[in-house]
Amino acid sequence: xxxxxxxxxxxxxxxxxxxxxxxxxxxxxxxxxxxxxxxxxxxxxxxxxxxxxxxxxxxxxxxxxxxxxxxxxxxxxxxxxxxxxxxxxxxxxxxxxxxxxxxxxxxxxxxxxxxxxxxxxxxxxxxxxxxxxxxxxxxxxxxxxxxxxxxxxxxxxxxxxxxxxxxxxxxxxxxxxxxxxxxxxxxxxxxxxxxxxxxxxxxxxxxxxxxxxxxxxxxxxxxxxxxxxxxxxxxxxxxxxxxxxxxxxxxxxxxxxxxxxxxxxxxxxxxxxxxxxxxxxxxxxxxxxxxxxxxxxxxxxxxxxxxxxxxxxxxxxxxxxxxxxxxxxxxxxxxxxxxxxxxxxxxxxxxxxxxxxxxxxxxxxxxxxxxxxxxxxxxxxxxxxxxxxxxxxxxxxxxxxxxxxxxxx
Ligand SMILES: NC(=O)c1ccc[n+]([C@@H]2O[C@H](COP(=O)([O-])OP(=O)(O)OC[C@H]3O[C@@H](n4cnc5c(N)ncnc54)[C@H](O)[C@@H]3O)[C@@H](O)[C@H]2O)c1
Ligand SMILES: O=C(O)[C@H](O)COP(=O)(O)O
Numbered sequence: 001x002x003x004x005x006x007x008x009x010x011x012x013x014x015x016x017x018x019x020x021x022x023x024x025x026x027x028x029x030x031x032x033x034x035x036x037x038x039x040x041x042x043x044x045x046x047x048x049x050x051x052x053x054x055x056x057x058x059x060x061x062x063x064x065x066x067x068x069x070x071x072x073x074x075x076x077x078x079x080x081x082x083x084x085x086x087x088x089x090x091x092x093x094x095x096x097x098x099x100x101x102x103x104x105x106x107x108x109x110x111x112x113x114x115x116x117x118x119x120x121x122x123x124x125x126x127x128x129x130x131x132x133x134x135x136x137x138x139x140x141x142x143x144x145x146x147x148x149x150x151x152x153x154x155x156x157x158x159x160x161x162x163x164x165x166x167x168x169x170x171x172x173x174x175x176x177x178x179x180x181x182x183x184x185x186x187x188x189x190x191x192x193x194x195x196x197x198x199x200x201x202x203x204x205x206x207x208x209x210x211x212x213x214x215x216x217x218x219x220x221x222x223x224x225x226x227x228x229x230x231x232x233x234x235x236x237x238x239x240x241x242x243x244x245x246x247x248x249x250x251x252x253x254x255x256x257x258x259x260x261x262x263x264x265x266x267x268x269x270x271x272x273x274x275x276x277x278x279x280x281x282x283x284x285x286x287x288x289x290x291x292x293x294x295x296x297x298x299x300x301x302x303x304x305x306x307x308x309x310x311x312x313x314x315x316x317x318x319x320x321x322x323x324x325x326x327x328x329x330x331x332x333x334x335x336x337x338x339x340x341x342x343x344x345x346x347x348x349x350x351x352x353x354x355x356x357x358x359x360x361x362x363x364x365x366x367x368x369x370x371x372x373x374x375x376x377x378x379x380x381x382x383x384x385x386x387x388x389x390x391x392x393x394x395x396x397x398x399x400x401x402x403x404x405x406x407x408x409x
Contacts, residue, residue, distance in 0.1 A: 005339075005406070005407045005408050005409045006055070008031045008032055008033075008034075009033065009034060010034070011032060011034060011055045011056070011316065012034050012036070012053055012054050012055050012056075012075075013027060013032055013034060013035045013036070013054065013055065013056045013057075013058070013312075014035075014036050014038075014050055014051060014054040014056070014057045014058070015035060015036070015037045015038070015057075015058040016037075016038045016040070016041055016042060016047075016057070016058065016059050016060070016063050017038070017039075017040065017041050017059055017060040017061075017062055017063060017082075018038075018039045018040070018060075019037070019058045019059075019060065019082045019305060020082070020301040020302050020304065020305030021305065022301075022302045022303075022305030022306045022309070023058060023080075023082065023304075023305035023306070023308065023309040024037065024305075024309075025305075025306075026305065026306050026309035026310055026313065027309050027312070027313065030313040030317065032313065032316070036050070036054075038050075040272050041059075041060075041062040041063045041271065041272070042063070044064075044068075044069075047063065047069055048068070048069055048072035049072075051069060051072055051073040051076065052072050052073065052074060052075075053074075053075055054073065054075065054076060055075050055076065055077045055078075055316075056076070056077060056078050056079075056080065056312050056316070057073070057076060057079050057080070058079075058080040058081075058082050058308065058309075058312070059079065059080070059081060059082065059088070059089075060081070060082050060083045061081075061083050061085050061088055061292065062088070062269070062271070063088060064088050065079060065088065065089040065090060065093075065094070066090050066093070067090050067093040070090065070093045070094060070097055070099065073099075076097070076099050077099065077100070077315075077316070077406075078099060078100040078101070078102065078312055078315050078316070079094060079099060079100070079101045079102070080102050080103075080308040080309070080311065080312045081101065081102065081103040081104070081308070081325075082103075082104060082301075082304050082305065082308045083103065083104060083108070083295060083304065084103060084104060084105055084108060084109075084161075084162075084295065085103075085212065085213065085240065086101060086103050086325050087212065087213035087214075087240065089101055091325065091326045092376075094326055095326045095327070095376050095377055096376075096403070097403065097404070098344035098377070098403035098404030100315055100321055100324045100326065100327045101324060101325050101326045101327075102308055102311040102312065102315070102323065102324055102325065103308065103323075103325055104303075104304040104307045104308050105161060105323070106161060106307075107295075107300055107303035107304040107307050108294070108295030108296075108297070108300035108301075108303075108304060109161045109162045109165050110165060110299075110300070111294065111295050111296070111297040111299065111300040112162045112166075112210075112238050112294040112295055113162055113165040113166040113169055114169075115238060115262075115264065115290070115293070115294050116166055116208050116236050116238055116262070116294075117166070117169055117170060117173070119236055119262035119288050120149055120154070120170070120206050120208070120234065120236065120262075121149050122288070123206075123234045123236075123259070123260040123261070123262055123286070123288070124146070124147045124148070124149055124152065124205075124206070124234065124259075125146045125147065126145055126146050126259075126260070126286070128260055128262075128285060128286050128287060128288050129260070129285040129286040132285035133285065145232070145259065149170075149173060149174070149175055149206075150173065150174035150175070151174060151175070151176065152175055152176070152205040152206060153175070153176045153178060153203060153204045153205045153206070154166075154167070154170045154175045154176065154177050154178070154204065154205070154206050154208065155178055155179065155180070155194075155200040155201065155203065155204025155206065155207040155208070156177065156178070156179040156180075156191075156207075156208055156210060157179070157180050157181075157197065157200065157207065157208070157209045157210065157211055157220075158179075158181060158209060158210035158211035158212075158239065159179040159180075159181040159185045159187075159191075159193070159210070160181075160210060160211075162210045162238075163179060163181075163208075163210040164185075164188055166208060166210065167179065167187075167188055167189065167191045168188055168189060171188075171189045171190060171191065176190075177189070177190070177191040177192070178191065178192045178193070178194050178200060178203065178204065179191060179192075179193055179194070179200070180193070180194050180196065180197050180199075180200040181193065182216070197220070197225065198228055201225055201228040201229050202228050202229070202230070204229070204230075204233065205230070205233050205234065206233065206234045206235075206236065207221075207229060207233065207234070207235050207236070208236040208237075208238070209221065209235075209236065209237045209238070209239045209243055209244070210238070210239050211239050211240075211243060212239070212240065213239075213240035213242050213243065217239075217240070217242070217243050218242050218243070219242070219243070219244070219245045220243055220244075221235065221237075221243060221244045221245065221248075221249070222244075222245035222248045223245065223248040223251070223252075226248055226249065226252040226257065226258065227252075227257070229252075229257075229258065231256075231257055231259075232258075232259040233258060233259060234258065234259055234260050234261065234262070235249065235258055235261045235262075235263075236261065236262040236263075237261075237262070237263050237264065237265060238262070238264040238265060238294040239265060240265050241265040241266040241267040241268070241269065242267055243265075244263070246263075246266065246267055246279065246280060246281065247280060249261060249263075249281065250280040250281055250283075250284070253281070253284045253286065253287065254284075259286065260286035260287060260288075261281070261284075261286070261287045261288075262287070262288040262290070263281060263287060263288070263289055263290070264290045264291075264292055264293065264294045265292050265294070266279055266292075269291075269292055270291075273291075277289075277291065311323065311324075317408070318332050318334065318335060318340065318408060319332050319340060319342045319381050319408060320332045321372075321379060326374075326376075327344075327374070327377065327379055328372030328373050328374045328377065328378065328379045329372060330370050330371075330372045330379055330381060332370060332381055333368075335368075335383050335408065335409075337386075338367050338368075338383045338384060338385055338386060338409075339383070339384055339385070339386050339388075339389035339407055339408070339409040340381060340382070340383050340407065340408040340409065341381070341382045341383075341384060341389065341392055341393055341396055341405065341406075341407050342379070342380075342381055342405060342406050342407070342408065343355065343379070343380045343381075343382070343396050343399075343402065343404075343405045344377055344378070344379055344402075344403045344404045344405070345377065345378045345379075345380070345399070345401045345402050345403055346376075346377060346378070346401045346403060347373045347374065347375065347376060347377050347378045348401050350401075351378060351380075351399060351400075351401050352371065352378075352380065354399045354400070354401075355380065355382070355396065355399060358395040358396075358399065359382075359384075359392060359395070362388075362391055362392070362395060363388075364384055364388040364391065364392045364395075365384060365385045365388055366382055366383070366384055367383045367384065367385065368381075368382070368383040369381070369382050369383075370382075377403065382396075386409065389407050389409065393405060393406075393407045
C-alpha cells in the first residue's frame with residue numbers, strides 16, 4: 001500500500017548542536033510541534049539511534065551525516081544545515097536516498113566578515129601578542145611592527161558571499177582589495193581579480209581564506225604557499241580547517257616568516273566545549289585562535305534558525321525545494337483543492353513518459369505538473385484530484401527508477 005500524507009503531529013524533527021530557538025518557533029508556527037532538541041552534537045551511535053525515526057534533521061557544522069548514518073535514517077525526508085558549509089553531509093548518499101539538503105548560504109556571512117576585519121586590524125597592530133604578554137605582566141609599549149590597515153593589500157581567496165562582503169567592508173576602511181577565485185567574478189568596488197594563487201599570495205599583506213572544503217581546497221595553503229607570502233604578512237582562515245596545513249603554518253610562525261595568524265577552524269576540532277583544544281598553534285602569542293565562531297553571533301544564529309526552518313517547512317508543506325544544495329530547485333504554488341504527488345527519481349530517460357502513460361491508463365486527472373532535473377536526480381511534482389491520489393501514488397512508486405515518492409494534502 002502506498003504511503004499516506006503524514007499528519008504534522010507525526011512528523012518528527014530532530015535538531016542538534018544548539019540550533020537557535022527561532023527554528024523551533026518557526027516550526028511551531030507552521031504546526032510542527034514534534035521537535036526533539038539537543039544542545040550538542042551526538043556521538044555516532046546516539047546519532048544513529050536518534051535519527052532512526054526522524055523525518056527531518058537539523059544540524060550545524062559538527063554532525064557528520066555519513067552513508068552509515070543515512071542507512072539508519074529510514075524515514076528521513078530532508079536535512080537542514082543550520083550553517084553555510086555542507087561538507088559534513090555526504091550529499092551523494094542523501095541524493096541517492098531522495099533526501100533533500102538545505103543550508104543557510106547568507107545569514108552568517110556578515111558575522112564572518114566582521115571577525116576577519118577585527119582580526120586583520122588587531123594582528124597588524126601586534127595586539128594579539130601584546131595582549132598575551134600583558135596577561136603575563138609584560139608591558140610591551142612600542143610602535144615597531146604596528147601598522148594601520150589603511151592602504152594595506154587584502155588578498156581574499158574565494159570571492160563568494162563572504163569574500164565579497166569582506167572586500168566591501170575592507171575597501172570602505174581604505175584597504176586595497178584583490179582576490180583569487182577559480183571562477184571569473186565581477187569585482188565589487190575597486191577590487192581586482194588576480195589570475196593565480198601565487199600572485200595573490202606574493203602581493204598581499206593580509207590573506208584571508210573563504211573557500212569551501214573540497215578536494216581542491218585541501219591543504220591549499222601549505223609550506224610552498226606560505227613561503228610565497230611576504231615576510232611579516234598575516235594569514236586568516238575562517239573557512240574550513242582542512243584548507244591550511246597547520247604544521248606548515250606553525251613552522252612559518254616559528255621561523256618569523258609570518259607576522260601573525262587568525263585561525264577559527266582547525267583540521268581536528270574538539271567534539272564539545274568540555275574537550276581540550278589541541279593545536280601546535282597554541283604556543284604562539286601572535287595568533288588569534290578562536291573556536292569556530294566565525295558565524296556564531298546572536299544575529300546570525302537567529303536568522304539562520306528562521307531561514308533553514310522555513311525551507312524545511314516549505315518542503316514539507318508543499319514540496320518546494322528552492323535553494324536546496326542537492327535537489328533540482330522547484331518553487332511551487334499552493335495546491336489547495338487537490339493532492340500533490342512528489343516523485344524523486346534517477347535522472348534516466350523514459351521516466352516522464354512512464355509516469356504520463358500510467359496516469360493516462362488509470363484515468364488520473366492531472367491539474368498541474370512541475371519537473372526539474374539535475375545530473376543525478378529528477379524531481380517531478382504532480383497535482384491531481386483528491387480521489388485519484390491513492391492509485392496515482394501507488395503507480396508512481398512502482399515506476400522503474402523511482403527513488404522515493406510521497407503525497408501531500
Ligand atoms: N568560520 C565559520 O564559522 C564559517 C561561517 C560561514 C562559512 N564558513 C566557511 O566559509 C566557506 C565560504 O563561505 P561562502 O558563503 O563565502 O561560500 P561561497 O560558496 O559563497 O564562496 C566560495 C567561493 O570559493 C570559490 N572557490 C571554490 N574553490 C576554490 C579554489 N580551489 N580556489 C579559489 N576559490 C575557490 C568559489 O568559486 C566561490 O566563489 C564555507 O564553505 C564554509 O565552509 C565558515
Ligand atoms: O559553515 C558554517 O556556516 C560555519 O562553519 C558555521 O558552522 P556552525 O554553525 O557549526 O558554527
